[in-house]
Amino acid sequence: MGRRLALIAGVLGVCACAYMLVGLTGPLGFVLPYRGGKLAALALVAVALSVATVLFQTITANRILTPSLMGFDALYVLVLTVMVQALGASGFAALSPPTLFAVNLAGLAGLGLVLFVVLMRLAKGDMVRLCLTGVVLGLLIRSATHLLQRLIDPGDYQVVQSLSVARFTQVDGTLLAIAAAAVGAGVALAWRLRHRLDVLDLGEAAATGLGEPPARLHRQALLLICLMVGSATALAGPMASGGFGPSSFFGLVVVAFARLVTPTHRHAVLIPSAVLIGAVVLIGGQLVLERLLSLSTPLIVVIELIGGATFLILLLKRRAA
Template identity: 35%
Template structure:
């Protein structure tokens, strides 16, 4: 198992090295690195964030084909961007494209998740599926509101919006990169303190309660951390829906373990390596004609269908 983790680490390091130093001759190496280092940092941070959020969310929900997107966070991000452009125009959105908008987006996603946890989970005494249902309904409502606003947007502003609704690593806002890194590392540190409880939680709610896990408290804490991680990655680069399903299930198939300390590292390494190598293909093979989110969602969507078919056969 350690050999597999070392191989995944080596894959990430090799992919990072290729991404940073390809075609970097001595004359342009300084400029090339100044552009590529922030980009590869954002790729790794996003990979770590999405993988860890998806893994703990699947453990809490006891379902391997769910991601935090079912809480409606992606739909909320789309609505925030659409409303900001609709009511403020392109000029206001450009002025607020720094840390202010980043914190505003993350704060709204966090508050949205807290409201779900406080108003739904508390009333139904930990009924997670009721919360998921409410999240899906609210996500559908936000998507409908976004579609309505987009339909009456100015065509030029709509084109600007479309470019923002696809995950992109081409123009990383370096002003928020440090802030995003701090939030992600803080969440990962808190998660690392609960990995043993997550191992027990994977046995199911009843077994976890019988073994002394404070189930409602742990579930709310993990869901909140998952929402913050997804909120940070989405506000940083945009929504990537199927990446979490893909990397967490690949980590489980590869590592063959229930221990979250190992699964967490494995899924984060796979996720970061996939993003780094995928972005390299986008730039060098597809010449920026295909966003990386489209590639990942295509592969992840196929894998999602495969998981559904396999579950039905079992």
């Protein structure tokens, strides 16, 4: 396992260097920091989503769910819309980036927590129902947000539109630092949970018998998931609206691949493996798409396609087994 992890880390290193150096033109003093910032943001998003997905799959005891599939990314535009609604376009524009980030993160994490708790209550342990309810709730949130946008002032509506579809261009250094701190804290806490997560994998009764009642661990993990996915989304915007933040299927592809490359029940291996593979997929994918193929299509669209297909395969294979 250790050698495999080292190998993936090597691949990641190559991807990162290539991302920094391929097709380098123009003043280096500008291009390198610009690319570095984007690289760091990509890595942060990958780390946050991969770890969050591992946690989510363990606490829901299945291998095909991701937090974003449960409607998390739909919350982003909702939070933005509500903020513009409450503050007006000018008030909104006057917010400093760190304030905006903080409010965004708080809104996302808070609403996300409510969403997950409601979902887990509704589904009562039935995985397929959880999944389906999540997907439909995502649709509901998205259309409700759309409705809300139509109801606000048309001028303000323009602001939300441009914000929520803004493609990511320049990374704000301060934001990057705040997001890194939040994600870093989340990952560190998740790492501390690793042995307890192993125990939870044995099933609820066995975990209780071993002194790890699932309810508390569920709560802690959900908090971390909301913190990490919220930070990633607030930094980059959800992939679904053109940012490179959470997409429904990114985490799914990454964790499924991590389980394939490093088959293990130990979260002490699975977490780093998912982190590394997530970074390879996002940075390597961006490299291939942007630098090598020069496609105009955002990476997200491709990931969603592959991810959706992976999801179907996993779902149908699970049935066959």
